Amino acid sequence: MEVVRETVCCDKETFSSIYQMLTTLGRGTFGTVNLAFHMPTVSYVAVKILANVNGDCARNKNEVDIMRSLVHPHIIRFLQEVQTREMTYLIMDYASKGNLLHQIRKPGGLQECEARRLFGQVAQAVKYCHDNWIVHRDIKANNVLIDASGNAKLCDFGLAVRVAPGKKLKTFCGTLAYCAPELFGVEPYDGYASDVWNLGVLLYYMVARHLPFQASSSMGLKQQILAANFSVPHHVPLDIFNVIVEIFMISPNRRPTISQILTRPMIRDSQARESIQSLPGTPSPSIVSTMAGMGYQREEMIECLEDQKFDQAMATYPSLQHQAPGGDCCHHRGKPTKPMEPGLVLNPADLHTFSGTPLEGKLLQEPLAGIPTSHPSRFRCLSPQTQSLGKSELGSE
Incomplete structure (x- = not known):
């Protein structure tokens, strides 16, 4: 426009x-x-x-x-x-109801139907950005606000860039716990695919209430991301589980686009889609x-x-x-x-009393450790052989 x-x-x-x-x-x-x-x-x-x-x-x-x-x-x-x-x-x-991080951390967390609805709204916002050749580069719970009606609002475009079709990015930026594995490599990366990875981390966080990749150090966290080493709790419904697994592919070319994500049953069968207003x-x-x-x-x-x-x-x-x-x-x-x-x-x-709910956060503001990781697991993203292949493609540390 x-x-x-x-x-x-x-x-x-x-x-x-x-x-x-x-x-x-x-x-x-x-x-x-x-x-x-x-x-x-x-x-x-x-x-x-x-x-x-x-x-x-x-x-x-x-x-x-x-x-x-x-x-x-x-x-x-x-x-x-x-x-x-x-x-x-x-x-x-x-946005008077703070950010999505606050909603995830509240007692009881997000209800499944709320997680589906809010994720669908964020995905629509990201699709709109991608359709207009804009890569956000810092999609995370801190950067999704909730308005008085309980609807999601993507914010903080401080790291966003316009990217022509086929053009690759070189700058490492974003929040470490959300970063896609290709950002740690030496080759230029696809910004649109990295946004999709961010969405996968966000979806996982919304339904599991802890981040998929956690470690006590930045180096340990990087190793987990490079290996796509995560487990999905048993309570996560199958249609959401399928989207998470599909997104967390080490190779960016194997990840779905944002348009493809919006056709998946977890979003298609929900009532998250709304008419674009202006x-x-x-x-x-x-x-x-x-x-x-x-x-x-x-x-x-x-x-x-x-x-x-x-x-x-x-x-x-x-x-x-x-x-x-x-x-x-x-x-x-x-x-x-x-x-x-x-x-x-x-x-x-x-005036009304307001809580100091952050609209945007610094790098590594999301929790990286201190949350129990012994959650029941039913899935490992890749076999050790495939994990090794992913590392070799990206280059060893």
């Missing part, structure tokens, strides 16, 4: 008058994600803060360009980019009227929405659109949505 590249540039004081920072939601490798209050619409948003230093500007620009191009119900919605002299602020929807072609008259009362020009609003311009109006419209009771953009209880009164100062203590 083509969009008009527009960025709001302002000083720090002007930014603070529009977005009031409340609390830190998570800290990643390249930036911090904060919960913020959008003053004009009286709503909550997530703000990723990136520093404009050294070589970061090119990486920041790449992340913004990719996020602007993605419009999918299971990818976190990008609202606006704001530039100050020192920082780049990425304004996104706030901003309405005809803007809502009630929202346009509300924005007109906030000082926006009607013609300007309609033009920016139709052309998908990422300016202040574009950021305000979806914020108002999603302000429904129980929605992610929560506002004060018992008070209708209205423009912020001039001079009104918000007291964070009067």
Whole structure:
């Protein structure tokens, strides 16, 4: 989807008058994600803060360009980019139920039907990325958010890249416990196949409640991944078991594509598929009227929405659109949505209480050890002979 590249540039004081920072939601490798209050619409948003230093500007620009191009119900919605002299602020929807890692770790874990539904939604988001020649490169439980309706939203495109058909990648990146074996080799690798491996680790984690590859050291973990040495608990249903085994093939060419995964019974027979949604072609008259009362020009609003311009109006419209009771953009209880009164100062203590649920994590943030590994096993992915062949293809350590 083509969009008009527009960025709001302002000083720090002007930014603070529009977005009031409340609390830190998570800290990643390249930036911090904060919960913020959008003053004009009286709503909550997530703000990723990136520093404009050294070589970061090119990486920041790449992340913004990719996020602007993605419009999918299971990818976190990008609202606006704001530039100050020192920082780049990425304004996104706030997913109020935290991330998938929190859901997996909660008492009792995920119900099987929930695991199927959420994995199907993440797979749809990844297919949309791959169809648009985008490789995520860091698909993991930390980077899947859950919105107020309980739906999955893929996030954190800080490592994502556009990859032309047939082009290979060389850079080692991602979270070690999720990395595909070919990333440890010396040859360029297929980014799309490595995303599929990430999905396999995620699916395993969702149904087993522990990661498939675990060790007390990075070297030990690497050896397990290179050998695809894992076991599947007995309680995992056969159709899910089959997808896990199919994905964890050492040779990338033997793994299914994301399109093929979506045809498997565990997803095909579930109700995970949903229609891809986007901003309405005809803007809502009630929202346009509300924005007109906030000082926006009607013609300007309609033009920016139709052309998908990422300016202040574009950021305000979806914020108002999603302000429904129980929605992610929560506002004060018992008070209708209205423009912020001039001079009104918000007291964070009067707002809802939020848990510090991380939106994105550093490398090796996932647990690698300390979780029992003596789970009942009914499968070893490859025979010792095949495992050895896989190692020789990748090169010994």
